[in-house]
Amino acid sequence: MKSPYISELEPNQIVNGTFLVQHKDIRHKKSGDPYLSLALADRTGELDARMFDNAAEAMNTFERDDFVRVKGLLQVFQNRPQLSVHKIVPVAESEVDFADYFPASTRNRDEMFQELCSWIASIENPHLKALIEAIFADPSIAAAFRTAPAAKSVHHAWLGGLIEHVLSLCRLAKFTAAHYPGVDFDLLLAGVILHDIGKIKELTYARGFGYSTEGQLLGHITIGVQMVEEKLRQVPGFPGSLRDLLVHMILSHHGEMEFGSPKVPLFAEAMLLHHLDNLDSKMEIVRGAVERDRLVAGVWTGYSAPLDRSILKKRKYLEAQPEKAPQPAADPPEIHQPASGAHPIPATAKPTASNPVTANSAAKPARETSSPFGAKLKQALTLNEPGSDHPGNAQHGNAQHLNAQPGNDHPGGDHPGHDPGGSNR
Secondary structure (H helix, E strand, O other): OOOHHHHHHHHHEEEEEEEEEEEEEEOOOOOOOOEEEEEEEEEEEEEEEEEEOOHHHHHHOOOOOEEEEEEEEEEEEEEEEEEEEEEEEEEEEHOHHHHHOEOOOOOOHHHHHHHHHHHHHHHOOOHHHHHHHHHHHHHHHHHHHHOOOOOOOOOOOOOOHHHHHHHHHHHHHHHHHHHHHOOHHHHHHHHHHHOOOOOHHHHOOOOOOEEOOOOOOOOHHHHHHHHHHHOOOOOOOHHHHHHHHHHHHHHHHHOOHOOOOOOOOHHHHHHHHHHHHHHHHHHHHHHHHHOOOOOOOOOOOOOOOOEEEEOHHHHHHHHHHOOOOOOOOOOOEEEEOOOOOOOOOOOOOOOOOOOOOOHOOOOOOOOOOHHHHHHHHHHHHOOOOOOOOOHHHHHHHHHOOOOOOOOOOOOOOOOOOOOOOOOOO
């Protein structure tokens, strides 16, 4: 059994193991000497590697998709693990187990194919059922559909990824077809099963994942339509209108022309197929971005090109945050009950000409002060209290009363254009 796997490596660890070369690039230092930039892989992930010393001796001994035995030191460079390679030698295929080097579904592929057959058996439309049974009765198609990835690198990029993606869509289709009235579940299910059928020929996956020449020239949408058209000739009496709907769903499942579809979805089942396909792929991209992220520090992944953003590592973020105790609600402001017919006045209310707060209605008694200015201010306020029997009231009269009446010429009066609260409206 292979050891160590990439997911087990730690910074500052001396690494001595066997890996698959996914990428090889010969670059040059400022001195002109060559060095190697590599991407090494096994079934658990990928690892950046650099060989700066003795690269000239090793660079022609292996190629992309070869197996190599590597010795080096795992370091952290720009917050990412990077293997500094000291020695690298090729390894014969007979010495490795391919299953250790290619990512694969955690589900049994034969069991997934049996589940797919159950979905096909549930289709009630005889024409659609006959077509799909004819397609998967072809042993080469059935075997490839079990094995193919759903993509080269974007989503479900592992052996068995295509059928796993399709089965996820079957379950989503059953729920959404029941939710939206008028949706033809048989047609939606047929589109789900066949929308990516062309990927079994578009992609290569015997070693690393890549594109076939046919895939590069035509793409999986065109290949898929060709495969369906070929099998349709084996199903007599297949309605032409139903054929057009099914082919349209394959053509339009990317949703927009700029994303590779020659047509946009034009009816309910085609629209649902597009959005379910997009949903399932995006959710897998989010999961994979967090799981495979190699940034050492921080709670954000590196930039994800398919999503055009970084993703929050939610679990790491929550574990890093101390749990905050709930804060008690603030006490409501104290309300003083004035005489009958008047509005309640909060204890924190400021006095205005129309709503004075007197000494009797204050929430708390005024603080005693030894300041001469404070004493004079207190005396002035007492003089101006309504109903005060202070002898100074007779001298000052109503002109200095805080509650001057409307029409009064005093600057504090409530005449038009003046705001008793102290600001112009």
